[in-house]
Amino acid sequence: MKRLSAFNITALTLGFAFLYLPMILLVIYSFNASKLVTVWAGFSTQWYGELLRDEAFLDAAWVTLQVAVISSTIATVLGTMAAYVLVNFGRFFGRTLFSGMIYAPLVMPEVITGLSLLLLFIGIGLDRGILTIVLAHTTFSMCYVSVVVSSRLISFDRALEEAALDLGCNRFDAFRLVTLPIIAPAVISGWLLAFTLSLDDLVIASFVAGPSSTTLPIKIWSAVRLGVTPEINALSTIMIAVVTVGVITASLISKRNAVAAQRDAQAAERAE
């Protein structure tokens, strides 16, 4: 029987306080009436109002959202393809290079990825804008998607797909009707991961964005370089709230699915 010692409890309490206090303080001070961010002057939501009236922020948010949706969707398709190839195709010509190119972007410093893509875009004369950010984000997030999806594909029982092929499915239908529903949770978390990475990226976007395609992180960056501002605190609070609600909902859904799957399995056992 394991027991939590006083030491364990202290470590967990202090550790989680360290992880969460900065964000909690940020949220609290976003409701501060004072322009001086470190002096509390009463509750107010005026910074949220100012934020929503700031056209530049809204434009940046719109660009960011477009880039994130498009790039994470392409990245999910490409990453799932890459994972399928790596897990199921065994040896083929150039496999080592392929898996190297899947794993390398995960550990590549962002400054190098950004610099190299910018040099490419300038070399081929592609104007910097939403398209170049989408291309850049797709490239690094497809690698994350591929890692997430391949970990699910490895544990997938290929006999199921072979059975579908024996029963007259072609390869694409077997994938669509059998494999895809089973790996769907991994594909969805891959998409979410790609989406978050794209929303969050500052460094690579700074290299490949043009003047007309400022993303939200670039906008936040240019504001926070000058110090703490209440509008950014308000924006941060909105982003933290969206993520928190999203993650908690996702984990509740997956927990409910797990419980349902367990109940089905038990029912199946009883039926036998």
Place this chain on the structure above:
Amino acid sequence: MRKFALIAVPYAWLLALFLIPFLIVFKVSLSDTALAIPPYTPTLKDGFGALIDGLDLENFWFLTTDDLYYKAYLSSLQIALLSTFLTLLVGYPMAYGMARAPEEWRATLMMLVILPFWTSFLIRVYAWVGILSNEGLLNQLLLWVGVINEPLTILNTNTAVYIGIVYTYLPFMILPIYAALDRMDDSLIEAAEDLGCSRLTAFWLVTVPLSKNGIVAGCFLVFIPALGEFVIPSLLGGSGTLMIGKVLFEEFFNNRDWPVASAVAVILLLILIVPIVLFQRNQQKQAEAEQ
């Protein structure tokens, strides 16, 4: 045929947008600065022969003559190493506490560790600006308690950079260590205690060695990104904070010296190859051990 297409599409994408860009960086690092668009010479327009003739190692020589660069590499290594160690000191007790927590708490604790990872990195770093500045919340608290008489300067120093790295990369350290500790068989500890070990000796002789793979994986997951970090030293560090990611960024955007920035990138990558290969080996060994 279909199989070929399945391989070819992601393959071609990565060749065009990962490998070729990197080769271009390598090529530009061998070029010279020029007052042109793009600001380097030679380019492919000069013809292939002239291109090959025009390439040299001059930028790499330049990196050795100006001590800014080697100081920045050394200081990045030092900051990354020390902050990895600090992250381990903070992360291990947390992972250990999670592994010993009651079964029904674990999913929640796990989610609490993962949640910050989904939150914007930039915002998490920015949150510390308001805490660490001279008029910031930490100084207000310490002055109010009476521990100090005048505010401490923490923001814009290396201390702030250490805090920022430990804070942002903590989940990367906790998760692999927790995974290793969670797999551990508790009866081993009981056996050690039955055989006369004190709890602390049992911890050092049994728990720590069994979680070694998790520790190694966690350390690499913190060290590798910390080495090329740009956002944390720029936002929390001061003018004296030298980190190579920041130097590269400034070389490129402020000095507009693309060939030198590319040379800095090539060297950074060469330095990173060692930990990356070691990390891969550790992961492979672990995967084999599990089978």
